[in-house]
Ligand code: GLT
């Protein structure tokens with residue numbers, strides 16, 4: 119059997135919106151037909167995934183009546199159960215509605231903030247109904263394009279009030295949910311509030327119920343901010359706050375690319391896998407990426423298979439790095455060295471780095 123065949127115990131999940139991405143971008147319309155969520159579940163199950171994650175709107179189109187909603191959810195559950203698939207995470211779309219264009223939870227209009235809370239609570243209800251224990255909050259419109267009329271301090275207070283209302287709801291409903299805040303520095307707004315996972319971690323300390331709130335770092339978003347995602351993951355794990363992770367890839371300096379995991383920066387992806395696997399992360403390995411716009415549906419499944427396969431290849435490389443006698447020897451020498459001065463000789467970075475590169479290039 120293929121050593122890199124994904125299996126449910128690897129806990130790979132995909133957002134419905136990822137494999138369902140229809141290839142729209144700011145310069146062109148859709149190039150792929152809408153993918154039925156039931157089909158997405160069936161295909162991903164066959165590829166070895168553990169589950170799917172979803173926004174409220176991905177499954178239940180906006181404007182659906184109560185009885186149709188229940189029918190859609192029932193049917194979705196039936197297919198999930200039949201395929202042995204799970205929904206560990208649900209999220210809410212607080213960015214598409216025109217009303218959210220100047221913020222949802224941070225909007226200056228009380229009616230918009232209320233609408234955002236209603237939508238978020240409904241998305242929590244849906245998630246819990248499907249078995250989710252993680253609720254991601256990504257504030258795609260919580261930010262500014264100009265600060266001329268903005269009050270970022272007040273916006274943060276509103277953000278805090280919003281998250282506090284949601285943790286109160288979790289308590290009241292006795293939901294087994296944790297909120298995972300996802301940061302992004304920009305796009306679609308010029309500047310988003312709380313632009314990095316580190317900023318989110320500081321913000322969590324100011325909430326009423328910090329124990330119910332963690333983070334969902336996305337590799338690409340940290341890279342857009344010029345940061346090292348493996349360090350972000352380490353910090354979130356150290357804080358006991360790594361509730362969820364969005365895996366993908368990104369070239370620094372580009373638009374939000376959401377590339378297939380490991381497709382651009384193999385070394386960076388390797389250190390991300392190392393941070394997760396050796397840091398004791400237990401949650402889902404969620405892919406938040408999409409196939410190139412040139413692809414048809416076959417390409418979408420090749421993309422999904424590729425994300426999982428690359429993760430498993432890199433996981434094996436992490437184990438091999440631990441076992442490699444030469445690398446172990448050098449690392450042990452660095453550990454043993456207690457000379458008071460840091461010298462290039464004590465670090466052995468060039469040798470170690472080259473060994474890691476050769477490991478990744480497949481010649482060790
Ligand atoms: C959107 C965004 C992602 C978030 C999703 C969850 S929505 O696709 O680009 O990074 O994780 O809200």
Ligand code: MN
Nearest residue numbers: 300336364406
């Ligand atoms: Mn994401």
Ligand code: MN
Nearest residue numbers: 336338374376
């Ligand atoms: Mn993204």
